[in-house]
Amino acid sequence: MLGRIFCQRFLPAGSKVQNSAFAQNALNTTPCREFCTGIQKYQESVEKVNSSASPDSDYSLFPPLPGQDSSLRWNGQKYEELPIVHIKATYNNTHVQVTDHAGRSLLRTSCGTEGFKNAKKGTAIAAQTAAISAASKAINKGLSFVRVLVKGLGPGRMSAVKGLAMGGLQVVSITDNTPIPHNGCRPRKARRI
Numbered sequence: 529m530l531g532r533i534f535c536q537r538f539l540p541a542g543s544k545v546q547n548s549a550f551a552q553n554a555l556n557t558t559p560c561r562e563f564c565t566g567i568q569k570y571q572e573s574v575e576k577v578n579s580s581a582s583p584d585s586d587y588s589l590f591p592p593l594p595g596q597d598s599s600l601r602w603n604g605q606k607y608e609e610l611p612i613v614h615i616k617a618t619y620n621n622t623h624v625q626v627t628d629h630a631g632r633s634l635l636r637t638s639c640g641t642e643g644f645k646n647a648k649k650g651t652a653i654a655a656q657t658a659a660i661s662a663a664s665k666a667i668n669k670g671l672s673f674v675r676v677l678v679k680g681l682g683p684g685r686m687s688a689v690k691g692l693a694m695g696g697l698q699v700v701s702i703t704d705n706t707p708i709p710h711n712g713c714r715p716r717k718a719r720r721i
Contacts, residue, residue: 610674
C-alpha cells in the first residue's frame with residue numbers, strides 16, 4: 529500500500545516510473561490516480577487489499593487467547609491441552625517441572641539433581657543441562673509439543689528454554705510469569721561489600 533501511495537504522490541498525472549510496476553505486482557491491482565487523504569478511504573482501500581490478499585483469515589501467528597477456539601492443532605491437541613514446562617530461574621538454582629494441562633506433575637528436575645553443587649547451580653550451563661535432561665525424560669514419556677512458563681530473573685532463564693529445544697521438544701509458546709511487585713513489600717537493605 530505504501531509503494532502505491534508514494535508512486536502517486538510525487539508524480540505528475542501522465543508520467544511513468546520504474547517502481548510503479550513493483551507496486552502493481554505487490555498489490556495485484558491496477559494503479560489509481562486518487563490519493564487517500566481521509567482515514568476512512570485509507571481503511572477501505574486497506575480492507576480491499578487485505579480481503580483479496582489473504583483468503584485464509586482463520587490462521588494466526590499468535591496462540592489463541594484463553595477460551596478462544598482455534599483450528600490449530602499440535603499432534604492432534606488443542607493449545608489448551610498441551611503440556612506445560614514450568615521453569616523457575618532463581619539466582620542460585622533453576623528448577624524445571626513438566627506438567628500436563630491440568631497441572632498434574634509428570635516430571636521434575638533441577639540443576640542440583642543434575643550434579644551441580646554450590647555456586648555452579650546458578651549458572652546458565654547448569655540450567656541448560658537440567659532442561660536437556662527434562663526434555664529427554666519428557667520425550668520418553670511421549671511428549672513432543674509443549675508450552676513454556678518462565679518465572680524468575682536468574683541467569684538460567686533463556687538457556688533453559690534453549691536446552692528444551694536442544695533436547696528435542698518443540699516449544700509452541702513462551703510465557704513470562706515473573707511476579708512483579710507494584711510497590712509491595714519493603715526490599716531488604718543493600719549489601720555492603
